[in-house]
Amino acid sequence: xxxxxxxxxxxxxxxxxxxxxxxxxxxxxxxx
Amino acid sequence: xxxxxxxxxxxxxxxxxxxxxxxxxxxxxxxxxxxxxxxxxxxxxxxxxxxxxxxxxxxxxxxxxxxxxxxxxxxxxxxxxxxxxxxxxxxxxxxxxxxxxxxxxxxxxxxxxxxxxxxxxxxxxxxxxxxxxxxxxxxxxxxxxxxxxxxxxxxxxxxxxxxxxxxxxxxxxxxxxxxxxxxxxxxxxxxxxxxxxxxxxxxxxxxxxxxxxxxxxxxxxxxxxxxxxxxxxxxxxxxxxxxxxxxxxxxxxxxxxxxxxxxxxxxxxxxxxxxxxxxxxxxxxxxxxxxxxxxxxxxxxxxxxxxxxxxxxxxxxxxxxxxxxxxxxxxxxxxxxxxxxxxxxxxxxxxxxxxxxxxxxxxxxxxxxxxxxxxxxxxxxxxxxxxxxxxxxxxxxxxxxxxxxxxxxxxxxxxxxxxxxxxxxxxxxxxxxxxxxxxxxxxxxxxxxxx
Numbered sequence: 174x175x176x177x178x179x180x181x182x183x184x185x186x187x188x189x190x191x192x193x194x195x196x197x198x199x200x201x202x203x204x205x
Numbered sequence: 206x207x208x209x210x211x212x213x214x215x216x217x218x219x220x221x222x223x224x225x226x227x228x229x230x231x232x233x234x235x236x237x238x239x240x241x242x243x244x245x246x247x248x249x250x251x252x253x254x255x256x257x258x259x260x261x262x263x264x265x266x267x268x269x270x271x272x273x274x275x276x277x278x279x280x281x282x283x284x285x286x287x288x289x290x291x292x293x294x295x296x297x298x299x300x301x302x303x304x305x306x307x308x309x310x311x312x313x314x315x316x317x318x319x320x321x322x323x324x325x326x327x328x329x330x331x332x333x334x335x336x337x338x339x340x341x342x343x344x345x346x347x348x349x350x351x352x353x354x355x356x357x358x359x360x361x362x363x364x365x366x367x368x369x370x371x372x373x374x375x376x377x378x379x380x381x382x383x384x385x386x387x388x389x390x391x392x393x394x395x396x397x398x399x400x401x402x403x404x405x406x407x408x409x410x411x412x413x414x415x416x417x418x419x420x421x422x423x424x425x426x427x428x429x430x431x432x433x434x435x436x437x438x439x440x441x442x443x444x445x446x447x448x449x450x451x452x453x454x455x456x457x458x459x460x461x462x463x464x465x466x467x468x469x470x471x472x473x474x475x476x477x478x479x480x481x482x483x484x485x486x487x488x489x490x491x492x493x494x495x496x497x498x499x500x501x502x503x504x505x506x507x508x509x510x511x512x513x514x515x516x517x518x519x520x521x522x523x524x525x526x527x528x529x530x531x532x533x534x535x536x537x538x539x540x541x542x543x544x545x546x547x548x549x550x551x552x553x554x555x556x557x558x559x560x561x562x563x564x565x566x567x568x569x570x571x572x573x574x575x576x577x578x579x580x581x582x583x584x585x586x587x588x589x590x591x592x593x594x595x596x597x598x599x600x601x602x603x604x605x606x607x608x609x610x611x612x613x614x615x616x617x618x619x620x621x622x623x624x625x626x627x628x629x630x631x632x633x634x635x636x637x638x639x640x641x642x643x644x645x646x647x648x649x650x651x652x653x654x655x656x
Contacts, residue, residue: 174221174222174223174226175223177226178223178225178226181226181229181230181412181416182229184229184233184412185229185232185233185236185368185412188236188375189232189236189368189371189374189375191375191378192371192373192374192375192376192377192378193371193374193502193505195374195377195378196374196377196498196499196501196502197498197502199494199495199498200495200496200498200499200502201495202491202492202494202495203492203495203496203499203551204495205492
């Protein structure tokens with residue numbers, strides 16, 4: 174159950190983290 | 206996959222099931238359908254399907270293409286309202302599966318429309334079919350999450366609805382990457398991107414279909430005891446969907462959501478030109494794009510933050526903060542523009558957009574407090590018609606008032622001041638409706654079996 178929990182959270186967490194990082198990279202232009 | 210696997214009775218969780226498996230299932234759906242907020246990345250490429258590097262004769266114009274998103278949002282609200290009771294009856298798995306078929310299928314029908322260069326097929330595909338996928342997918346996991354987390358309903362639904370905000374953060378760079386990847390001398394890559402996204406999103410939503418479970422009727426979190434003396438404005442009774450929308454509370458909440466969304470959505474759509482025009486010569490288009498990204502991020506964070514906070518301070522108090530703080534911030538925007546403070550301007554809009562997202566994410570728990578858990582998903586679906594109205598009202602207010610001001614000779618940098626004060630007026634209406642909120646009269650309570 175714990176492994177399944179981890180896998181599911183990674184599956185949704187990784188794309189979200191990628192999207193947040195890309196957005197932050199873009200947002201940094203505002204302060205350059 | 207047979208129909209029976211999708212039925213509610215096949216999704217009842219076994220004893221010992223970890224309830225934290227349900228939020229990622231909901232997130233898989235919401236992260237997918239949140240793509241809608243990033244649809245504008247396709248607007249320009251869709252106007253260059255024939256000319257490729259420029260709009261050629263026969264290419265669609267931006268106005269025509271802009272209708273795709275508008276149709277999708279209208280169908281989001283209306284399908285959530287129409288299919289809410291069905292979603293409640295058949296359970297989250299079948300409704301998530303339907304949403305995946307509609308949303309993924311919408312992309313594929315639209316790709317066919319691009320292939321034939323028939324705009325009506327894109328209106329039908331992404332707009333109507335995809336819009337239904339958005340509406341059904343949006344409400345599918347809400348009541349399930351509320352039932353799994355009776356102790357933290359705000360946090361649970363906030364987590365899922367945060368996914369809708371986060372979906373745009375993924376879809377925007379993903380769309381650009383895919384279009385670049387598929388670009389050839391004969392195609393700008395939109396058709397191939399639509400096919401790829403349709404397949405990817407369908408498969409990703411299927412993770413949610415596979416993982417979602419409903420709790421057994423008598424299930425409660427370990428160690429949790431339902432409060433004997435309920436808090437003010439938190440009911441232990443239930444109200445059926447067909448009764449709920451005859452109560453004043455439903456319409457007060459409808460106005461509360463509509464006003465909160467109208468104020469935020471107008472700004473979100475006009476954020477890039479607005480910051481460039483208010484700070485003329487100081488903010489470049491690239492910096493403005495960074496501003497849009499930043500406020501989108503706060504839109505997402507606000508969904509989780511405010512909905513979780515509402516579990517501790519109450520839903521009505523949370524909306525009081527949205528409206529009062531919103532009035533202070535909106536009314537300070539003209540001054541911040543006048544003194545030329547970009548950091549304070551950006552900070553004000555980050556907080557405003559966090560409260561815009563927070564409004565979406567807190568409302569399911571507010572509905573649960575007012576109407577109980579029995580048909581909260583269906584009631585939520587009907588309330589989302591407020592989003593459809595706000596989706597038209599917000600941009601119209603911001604765009605038309607700006608244009609009217611400019612036509613009247615007001616400098617562009619000051620053309621948004623009146624709009625900001627009108628937003629304050631809308632927030633005041635929302636504040637008054639929220640202030641008037643009282644518990645639902647007992648005559649509306651549902652007396653039948655809720656199992």
